[in-house]
Amino acid sequence: MSTQHSTPAQGTVQPDQHRGSCLCGAVRYAVTGAFERFYLCHCTHCRKDSGSAHAANLFSSTARLDWIAGEDHVRRYRLEGTRHQRCFCASCGSALPCADNGMLVVPAGSLDSPLARRPDAHLFIASCAPWDHELAGLPQFESFPA
Ligand SMILES: [Zn+2]
Numbered sequence: 001m002s003t004q005h006s007t008p009a010q011g012t013v014q015p016d017q018h019r020g021s022c023l024c025g026a027v028r029y030a031v032t033g034a035f036e037r038f039y040l041c042h043c044t045h046c047r048k049d050s051g052s053a054h055a056a057n058l059f060s061s062t063a064r065l066d067w068i069a070g071e072d073h074v075r076r077y078r079l080e081g082t083r084h085q086r087c088f089c090a091s092c093g094s095a096l097p098c099a100d101n102g103m104l105v106v107p108a109g110s111l112d113s114p115l116a117r118r119p120d121a122h123l124f125i126a127s128c129a130p131w132d133h134e135l136a137g138l139p140q141f142e143s144f145p146a
């Protein structure tokens with residue numbers, strides 16, 4: 001993670017360029033490079049962390065992360081005794097990319113640019129919430145139910 005604000009080089013071809021931001025808009029970032037894995041993790045840490053059924057994270061060992069705005073808002077939480085960590089916006093709490101030990105982890109929901117690839121796998125299925133099964137079969141609404 002760079003400690004200074006930087007923007008990707010302009011005018012060059014960016015075959016794998018992704019953009020993302022937090023909910024309040026204070027933090028914006030760019031990721032240049034390819035994602036190698038896309039996992040939905042149902043472990044207890046990711047469930048607490050996300051407040052949902054699972055985390056949805058993209059992984060890359062080669063992509064570069066550039067903070068475009070609000071890097072001073074980025075906070076990192078490490079869960080003691082585990083490898084679990086999370087980066088988030090100090091203002092709105094939204095999940096943000098985390099770089100550590102040569103691996104970049106990008107929360108898929110934080111991306112603003114369209115993502116073509118589908119998740120590769122569900123992880124830690126044994127830790128699923130009791131209500132987390134056959135969710136695709138639930139009634140579906142375009143927005144709020146009428
Ligand atoms: Zn924010």
Ligand SMILES: [Zn+2]
Pocket residue numbers: 041042043044045046047055124
């Ligand atoms: Zn997890």
